[in-house]
Amino acid sequence: MSTRTARRTRLFAATTVALAALSLTACESGDGSDTGAAAPSSSAPAGGSSEQPPAGGKESGNATEANGSKGTNGSAGASGAKDSSGADSSGSGSSGSSGSSGSAGKSTGGTGDDDSDLPGKCSATDVKITATKVSRPLNHLLLTATNTGSKTCMLPPYPAARFGEAQSVPPVAQATKPQSLTGVEPGKSGYAGVLLSSGDGSGENGYEADTLTIPFEDGSIATVTLPAGGVYVDTALTVTYWQTDMDAALAH
Helix, strand or coil: CHHHHHHHHHHHHHHHHHHHHHHHHHHHHHHHHHHHHHHHHHHHHCCCCCCCCCCCCCHHHHHHHHHHHHHHHHHHHHHHHHHHHHHHHHHHHHHHHHHHEEEEEHHHHHHHHHHCCCCCCCCCCCEEEEEEEEECCCCEEEEEEEEEECCEEEECCCCCCCCCCCCCCCCCCHHCCCCCCCECCCEEEEEEEECCCEEEEEEEEEECCCEEEECCCCEEEEEECCCCCCCCCCCCEEECCCCHHHHHHHHC
16 A cells, blocks of 8 residues: 555656646746737837837838938928029019119109200291301301390201292202201300302302391291392302301301
């Protein structure tokens, strides 16, 4: 009986030890699984993102590339801001151009004011014309146009003189044409010469004239008093352009 009891006791003890070992192994295996599962959970908060992949060189490389893409997008945003600044600068340029256009309009207005200050055309109402026969050159008449008004005015290019009942006016000597029209200030005079007849008798259809009229560009007509006894004219009759100098008027 004691021998059987001892065997049973040893068998029970061995069985108990084996079961304990198996239980211990199972516990250790269970603890390893829990520890492995907890690792990802604790690593997720450490990375700052719940979507961060576990471990692995390749996956980490992908994450770096994604971050690089975000950096690139940030650069693009900076470029957009630069473009926006360029657009703003361009808009300012347009405003500047408008201001320049306004200045141009002001300048144009100034030109209009200057035009209004230019002398007007002379008229028979503010210019008196006299006729004087001179000894030299021969057969010449000097016309003097004096401004009796209060403003400077411009004389016609030349006197369209009509002697007596003549149907036409004499031609003008082109060689006497000045650089510009002759203007006369108040109290000042312009001059024109008249060749009445040829000195060598080559002129034709001569006649005595005792009246002289000279029209102005505004339609008014000046009546000029001739020297006593009138003047003799023929086909050589010629006038000069109005001059500012008496000698220039008698040079032809």
